[in-house]
Amino acid sequence: MPEITEEQLRSMSPEQIAELQKKNCVFCRIMTGEIPAKKVYEDEECIAVMDINPANPGHLLVIPKEHYQIMPQMPEHIAGHMFMVSKALTQATLKALKSQGTTIFAANGMAAGQKAPHFLIHVIPRFEGDGLSLQIPERRASEAELQKIKKEITPLMKAALGAKKEIISLDKAPERIRKAEFREKKPGKKAKKHSRPKIDLDKITDLLTKGK
Secondary structure (H helix, E strand, O other): OOOOOHHHHHOOOHHHHHHHHHHOOHHHHHHHOOOOOOEEEEOOOEEEEEOOOOOOOOOEEEEEOOOOOOHHHOOHHHHHHHHHHHHHHHHHHHHHOOOOEEEEEOOOOHHHOOOOOOOOEEEEEEOOOOOOOOOOOOOOOOHHHHHHHHHHHHHHHHHHHOOOOOOOOOOOOHHHHHHOOOOOOOOOOOOOOOOOOOOOHHHHHHHHHHOO
């Protein structure tokens, strides 16, 4: 693929830039079959492939078929579906590889360690004494710092999720939390339903066991 000059890049529309990003994205090229990958699962929204540089045996990547650089760009139903698939893959690795657990994480943005501009979820089987260190360092936050961050985040969360009520801590009113409506209903409109394919755990287990 010929190199694009800075001048050409400046003259491109946002749509042209997005298409260029897709053509240069390793994971988009996996979707088209240009780059081979060992798939253990596929549906209309995402695929799951074996990582070629696994942190542990059975390390899987859950990748959306559409090109989304970071999680906030993804539609809610796709984000939710990817975590549903991650859950099923966890069950399959427990059965096929006799793992004792899984580490599931996503590097969202360069500052978080994201290496490729295509969002994905890692599903890593864990074994006792495997030596894999993914420890998050602990530090103590002051009460003032916690209150400041809470004050900044809470209204943004209410706006993003359409919450009508103030977020209440579980220790104060657990029953109210369970009954709270977090999404505002609009009259005359029905929520769009997205069909979710049935995931065949036995098939995934067989693929993991055979390493295909």
